[in-house]
Amino acid sequence: MARITSLNILLDPQGKDFLAELYGKVIENIQKNTISSTLKNTDLSGQPTSGTVEAKRFVNAASKDYGTARAAGKGDAVKAKPVVVAIDQNKEIVEELEEKDVMLYGVDGVMTRRSSNHVLTMTRELERAFFGEAARAGAQFSTSETDIDAVLEAAIQQIETTKNDFVDGVPRDLIKIVATPGFYGKIRKYLDNTAHNANINTSAESFNTFHGVTVESSVYLPDGIDFVLMVTGSVAQPVLPRPYSAEKIPLSEAYAVELFFYYGTKAVTPDLIIYKDNGVLGTLTVASEAGNASGTTKITVSPDKLGGRSYVYKTAASVTAPTYGADLSSGWTVWDGASDITATTGNKIGIAEVDGSNKCKKYGEATVASKA
Numbered sequence: 534m535a536r537i538t539s540l541n542i543l544l545d546p547q548g549k550d551f552l553a554e555l556y557g558k559v560i561e562n563i564q565k566n567t568i569s570s571t572l573k574n575t576d577l578s579g580q581p582t583s584g585t586v587e588a589k590r591f592v593n594a595a596s597k598d599y600g601t602a603r604a605a606g607k608g609d610a611v612k613a614k615p616v617v618v619a620i621d622q623n624k625e626i627v628e629e630l631e632e633k634d635v636m637l638y639g640v641d642g643v644m645t646r647r648s649s650n651h652v653l654t655m656t657r658e659l660e661r662a663f664f665g666e667a668a669r670a671g672a673q674f675s676t677s678e679t680d681i682d683a684v685l686e687a688a689i690q691q692i693e694t695t696k697n698d699f700v701d702g703v704p705r706d707l708i709k710i711v712a713t714p715g716f717y718g719k720i721r722k723y724l725d726n727t728a729h730n731a732n733i734n735t736s737a738e739s740f741n742t743f744h745g746v747t748v749e750s751s752v753y754l755p756d757g758i759d760f761v762l763m764v765t766g767s768v769a770q771p772v773l774p775r776p777y778s779a780e781k782i783p784l785s786e787a788y789a790v791e792l793f794f795y796y797g798t799k800a801v802t803p804d805l806i807i808y809k810d811n812g813v814l815g816t817l818t819v820a821s822e823a824g825n826a827s828g829t830t831k832i833t834v835s836p837d838k839l840g841g842r843s844y845v846y847k848t849a850a851s852v853t854a855p856t857y858g859a860d861l862s863s864g865w866t867v868w869d870g871a872s873d874i875t876a877t878t879g880n881k882i883g884i885a886e887v888d889g890s891n892k893c894k895k896y897g898e899a900t901v902a903s904k905a
Contacts, residue, residue, distance in 0.1 A: 567656050568711055568749050569663035574769040574801045581620055581771050588616045588769050588801045592698045614699070618769045620797040624658065626651045632786035644779055644790060651792040659770060659796060660753040664711065666798040667768050668755045671806030671840040673888055674762070681723045684809070685710070688762050689746050692805060703764055703805065705745035712760035713811075717750035755836060757815035757895060764805040772796040808839065810894060814857035817897030819884050823904040824873035830882070830903040831873050838886050842894060844868040845885050848876040848901060852883035855893045862891040876901040 579586040592612040602608045628647060676687040688710075693703050712720065720743065742748065746762075754761060775793040782789055800806060817834050824831045838844065845865035855861060865885065868874065876882055878901055886895035 567660045567753070568751055569660050569768075569770065572709060572711075572763065572765050572768065573663070574766040576766070577618065577769055577771060581773050584621075585617050585619050585797075586769070586771050588618065588799075590614045590616070590699050590802065593701060612698075616769070616799060616801045618771060618797045618799040618801075620771055620773060620795050622662070622796050622798075624655070624794050624796075626654055626792045628790045629782065630788050630790060632788065644788070647790050648779070648792070651790070655774065655792060655794050657753065659772060659798075660751070661755075662796070662798045663768055663770050664751070664754050664761055665837070666770075666800055667761050667763055667806050668758060668808045668839050669837055670768075670800030670803040671761065671763070671808050672803075673839065673841045674807040674809045681719050682727075685720070685743055685746075688760075688807060688809065689744060691807060692762060692764065695805060697804060699802070700805065707764050708746045708762065709765060710743070710746055710748045710760050710762045711751050711754065712748065713754055713758070714750050714752060716759040716809075716811075717748070720748065755839065757811055757813070757839070759809040759811045761806065761808045763807075764802060767800060767802045767805050768798065769801050770796060770798045803840070806840075810888075812857065814855075814893070815886070815895035817884055817886060817895045819882070819897040819899040821876075821882060821899045821902045823902055825904070826873065827904050828875055828877075829873040830876045830901050832868075832882065832884065832899075834870065834884055834897065838870070839894075841889055842886050844870050845887055845891070846874060846882060847885075848874070848880055848882040850880055852881045852898055854883065854896050854898070855885055857893060859893045860891055861885055861887050861893050876903050878903045878905075 574588055577586040577588050590613065592614075595609070597609075628651075630643060630647070634643070674688050674691060676684055678684045678687050689705065689708060692708055693705060695703055724743075773795040775791075779788050779790045781787070817836075820833045821830045822833075823829075832846075834844070844867070845861050846868045847865050868884070874882065880901045881898055882901050883896065883898040885893050887893055
């Protein structure tokens with residue numbers, strides 16, 4: 534029997550799906566479990582509906598000799614550092630379903646399935662934004678250690694021994710490591726084949742903790758890193774989801790399935806976040822368009838650079854791509870990531886993301902389009 538072309542359920546960008554007899558169950562959408570909800574800073578003040586909320590960090594108290602306050606006629610002022618989190622991301626998921634498709638598609642609960650998928654989509658975006666902000670705000674971790682256990686212990690100790698006006702060491706039970714599946718697998722392999730820890734169930738996905746620090750695997754970390762190590766509460770992410778709704782589109786038999794949500798993401802304690810580079814040259818997507826002044830080009834780069842890094846550029850008829858770790862302290866020009874660059878239309882421009890020692894970590898290039 535020939536299938537009937539559906540009205541508005543797309544199989545792919547090239548064509549519409551076909552209404553199907555119920556041959557079997559629908560394969561449910563699958564995604565990796567999310568982690569950020571257990572890490573977010575929830576000690577926020579203010580009304581999210583106003584557009585911003587605020588987190589405060591209070592400076593540690595300091596002791597002084599007895600009589601100091603009496604002699605001065607006052608005690609020390611309580612010092613706090615406010616961190617404003619703007620709810621500046623406005624998002625929507627809107628899909629249309631024709632009544633005919635809902636009745637004939639051969640799958641129970643199409644609306645419910647789509648609503649569930651919308652929530653999962655929102656959750657994935659929030660997860661990527663959370664760990665993206667953590668990596669952008671944090672500091673790059675490096676060590677001379679090469680063994681997996683020594684690398685992790687060195688990273689843990691770097692955060693554990695943090696001391697400044699706000700922190701005087703960090704308990705390990707407040708620290709969490711979120712690793713890519715590849716690096717997480719290396720930790721598991723070490724525990725399974727080298728440590729032979731009888732307390733680790735090798736058939737289970739999670740081994741819970743490493744040296745007292747919780748370790749998780751995530752597919753939502755930014756490209757180019759092995760893991761993020763952070764203290765719980767280091768990043769705030771207030772979210773305002775609108776109640777889920779499905780409404781009939783006027784003058785039709787179609788329904789709009791909608792989810793609107795608004796959020797902001799901001800590091801509250803960037804000094805308590807570090808990330809480890811994965812040792813592979815990353816790719817930058819570079820675009821060039823006419824700048825504001827004659828002979829200049831406006832450059833945009835994605836993704837955003839990671840914490841502690843900066844940009845350098847080179848433009849010529851052709852540009853040789855640098856290798857990972859190459860020293861770009863000479864022959865390349867420092868760029869702030871925003872200002873227009875003087876360049877010739879048709880030439881190439883290479884943008885490199887470098888660490889604090891001007892070692893190349895990511896690279897991308899584009900053909901220059903400058904203002905005549």
